[in-house]
Amino acid sequence: EVQLLESGGDLVQPGGSLRLSCAASGFTFSNYAMSWVRQAPGKGLEWVSSISGSGGSTYYTDSVKGRFTISRDNSKNTVYLQMNSLRAEDTAVYYCAKDISSNSFFPYYGMDVWGQGTTVSVSS
Amino acid sequence: QSALTQPRSVSGSPGQSVTISCTGTSSDVGGYNYVSWYQHHPGKAPKVMIYEVSKRPSGVPDRFSGSKSGNTASLTISGLQAEDEADYYCCSYAGSYTVVFGGGTKLTVL
Numbered sequence: 001e002v003q004l005l006e007s008g009g010d011l012v013q014p015g016g017s018l019r020l021s022c023a024a025s026g027f028t029f030s031n032y033a034m035s036w037v038r039q040a041p042g043k044g045l046e047w048v049s050s051i052s053g054s055g056g057s058t059y060y061t062d063s064v065k066g067r068f069t070i071s072r073d074n075s076k077n078t079v080y081l082q083m084n085s086l087r088a089e090d091t092a093v094y095y096c097a098k099d100i101s102s103n104s105f106f107p108y109y110g111m112d113v114w115g116q117g118t119t120v121s122v123s124s
Numbered sequence: 125q126s127a128l129t130q131p132r133s134v135s136g137s138p139g140q141s142v143t144i145s146c147t148g149t150s151s152d153v154g155g156y157n158y159v160s161w162y163q164h165h166p167g168k169a170p171k172v173m174i175y176e177v178s179k180r181p182s183g184v185p186d187r188f189s190g191s192k193s194g195n196t197a198s199l200t201i202s203g204l205q206a207e208d209e210a211d212y213y214c215c216s217y218a219g220s221y222t223v224v225f226g227g228g229t230k231l232t233v234l
Contacts, residue, residue, distance in 0.1 A: 044213060045162070045164070047225060050223070059221040110160030114169040114171070117169070
């Protein structure tokens, strides 16, 4: 069964750091781009970042550039999101998602497997 | 990277059809055939219902269909069922290796 399991969410003070992890199973992990998508309380889904299957290419939404870093360890079938200089507006449930296509380095076509999410709260 | 525009809510009775619109610009929805739709029950993982405008992943009922005209994409659900009640989000490639979601539409099955 194809599965994604996020972890690492926590309550953190503004300006603090957190690293999220997403463990994948049931598919050839290195063949797929992976993404992080978040949902703030009462708001819609927002794309945060994506990484190619090899890890050689990374992409970010403007509001997190310079603060967040996406990475992956294909030997551990895990993708990470390092979040620094956290702000109150980063408070959200963070979902990990798999690219629907094995032939692209960016999730142009869509994301077909999602985790249950991990909650990040930024507050003093 | 402005969010795509969706109606906040739609509703329909069991057995009826509903259509959810998703309006963007020529830089996202209108510029690429890379629109996907997601069903999200609160507290659960989102589920892809449509990708590449009109393709259905295996396991998704053919009651769900997608289309696009100009800068507006649409998701149509026919033969509404109680379990279809959820939030629905459209999503589009927006160029320069970015993705944009719609604001979401709450579907109520009356």
